[in-house]
Amino acid sequence: MADPTLFAQIKDPSNRADPYPLYARLRGHPVTRQDDGSYLVSSHAAIRALLFDPRISSADLPPAHSPPTGNPLKDWILRPIKDEIVSRHRPLIFRDPPDHDSLRNIVMTQFTPERVHGMKARTESLVGELLDKCRGRDEICVVDDLAYPLPVTIICEMLGVPREDEPRFQGWATQLATALEPDARHDEETQAENRRTFDTISDYMKGLIKEKRRKPQDDMLSGLAAKTKAGAMGDFDLIATSILLLVAGHETTVNLITNGMLTLLRHPDEMERLKHDPERAPRLIEELLRFEPPVHFRTRKALADIPISGQVIPKDAAVVLLFAAANRDADRFPDPDRFDPDRPDNQHFGFGGSLHYCLGAPLARIEGDVALVTLARRLVNPRLIDDPPPYRDGASLRGPKSLRLRIDGIA
Numbered sequence: 001m002a003d004p005t006l007f008a009q010i011k012d013p014s015n016r017a018d019p020y021p022l023y024a025r026l027r028g029h030p031v032t033r034q035d036d037g038s039y040l041v042s043s044h045a046a047i048r049a050l051l052f053d054p055r056i057s058s059a060d061l062p063p064a065h066s067p068p069t070g071n072p073l074k075d076w077i078l079r080p081i082k083d084e085i086v087s088r089h090r091p092l093i094f095r096d097p098p099d100h101d102s103l104r105n106i107v108m109t110q111f112t113p114e115r116v117h118g119m120k121a122r123t124e125s126l127v128g129e130l131l132d133k134c135r136g137r138d139e140i141c142v143v144d145d146l147a148y149p150l151p152v153t154i155i156c157e158m159l160g161v162p163r164e165d166e167p168r169f170q171g172w173a174t175q176l177a178t179a180l181e182p183d184a185r186h187d188e189e190t191q192a193e194n195r196r197t198f199d200t201i202s203d204y205m206k207g208l209i210k211e212k213r214r215k216p217q218d219d220m221l222s223g224l225a226a227k228t229k230a231g232a233m234g235d236f237d238l239i240a241t242s243i244l245l246l247v248a249g250h251e252t253t254v255n256l257i258t259n260g261m262l263t264l265l266r267h268p269d270e271m272e273r274l275k276h277d278p279e280r281a282p283r284l285i286e287e288l289l290r291f292e293p294p295v296h297f298r299t300r301k302a303l304a305d306i307p308i309s310g311q312v313i314p315k316d317a318a319v320v321l322l323f324a325a326a327n328r329d330a331d332r333f334p335d336p337d338r339f340d341p342d343r344p345d346n347q348h349f350g351f352g353g354s355l356h357y358c359l360g361a362p363l364a365r366i367e368g369d370v371a372l373v374t375l376a377r378r379l380v381n382p383r384l385i386d387d388p389p390p391y392r393d394g395a396s397l398r399g400p401k402s403l404r405l406r407i408d409g410i411a
């Protein structure tokens with residue numbers, strides 16, 4: 001039997017810089033029960049099987065429960081109604097078919113390849129501007145100076161959020177990303193803060209949607225608002241969807257750029273090759289998504305008893321799909337602990353798989369590509385100040401809190 005405390009160890013911040021030895025221990029027992037009752041799944045084959053299994057549900061959030069206000073009318077009547085609405089209109093990442101599929105199809109009508117590829121030039125100019133601001137300095141922080149502001153600006157522009165409101169979205173995205181961390185989800189204080197943040201963004205979005213309906217523009221929110229008006233998607237789902245697009249694409253992309261730069265600095269030959277051959281970027285990004293993925297795991301719920309890999313996951317159990325462990329499974333990837341952008345057949349789980357496969361993957365690839373190529377080309381002689389760098393708390397969305405570099409200038 002595998003150590004039943006491994007999940008607790010994975011979540012322990014002291015293991016954040018290098019959780020891979022823990023994953024290696026887990027893979028000896030690809031499906032294993034933990035002390036907290038959850039089942040950890042760590043092999044490529046078992047995760048793949050479960051991603052395609054209809055007995056596995058993504059609707060695993062606890063019911064919405066907003067804190068009491070002390071006002072009897074609100075607490076006995078309005079609050080339960082609101083909690084019920086929120087629980088029913090979860091973002092599509094927490095929904096199952098058929099609702100999930102119809103919502104996803106509607107979003108895809110707006111998240112078109114033309115719109116996404118149209119953002120490449122904008123991403124290049126934005127990355128250029130952000131680096132220009134660092135000129136004259138001998139130290140930069142990849143997170144603060146580039147990776148953190150970039151994805152928010154891009155998604156806000158795609159959605160059609162006015163520029164002056166963008167800074168508010170950064171804090172909101174960071175707060176709501178905690179909904180993807182199993183422990184934070186059950187922590188009352190975090191839940192209450194998430195409710196407040198959700199209510200604030202919802203109020204903001206309601207106003208913006210009204211505005212988009214009154215005066216539609218060429219942006220995703222105008223397109224989605226027109227569909228809501230036509231009855232294809234309710235307003236609550238529209239709000240939940242726009243918040244999801246903001247949150248799902250923020251910390252994940254920050255982590256891709258930051259983990260990417262950290263990995264390149266630890267593999268200077270790859271940095272050199274990228275600098276002289278930017279066409280290598282797509283391969284390099286795929287290998288990064290396998291080797292240092294921004295999302296280490298996602299949780300699910302078993303809808304029935306599921307026999308798998310010699311175990312039975314019981315009905316109602318929490319299931320943790322450890323994508324980052326499966327990405328280093330030697331049965332699927334030869335020499336899995338080696339960073340090798342030339343690896344053939346790189347079917348990683350960096351963007352998940354099956355029904356919930358990342359909807360923003362093409363956009364994330366563009367942002368990662370532009371950011372890493374520009375950093376490799378423009379930073380003169382970058383050196384890591386801290387290795388390993390300090391990490392943020394998240395075990396699921398894992399990435400450095402800061403990545404400070406000493407440089408000899410910006411080209």
Ligand code: HEM
Pocket residue numbers: 058092093094104155244245246248249250252253256293294295298349350351352353355356357358359360361363364365
């Ligand atoms: C490097 C950056 C990114 C990574 C590593 C990433 C990773 C993932 C993963 C692993 C999932 C699957 C979740 C699951 O199975 O439960 C997912 C889903 C999703 N991602 Fe991303 N993501 C990234 C960027 C983005 C961006 C930029 C957007 C949009 C702006 C986005 C929007 C979404 C949405 C909406 C889903 C839910 C899809 C569904 O449930 O059908 N992601 N992402």
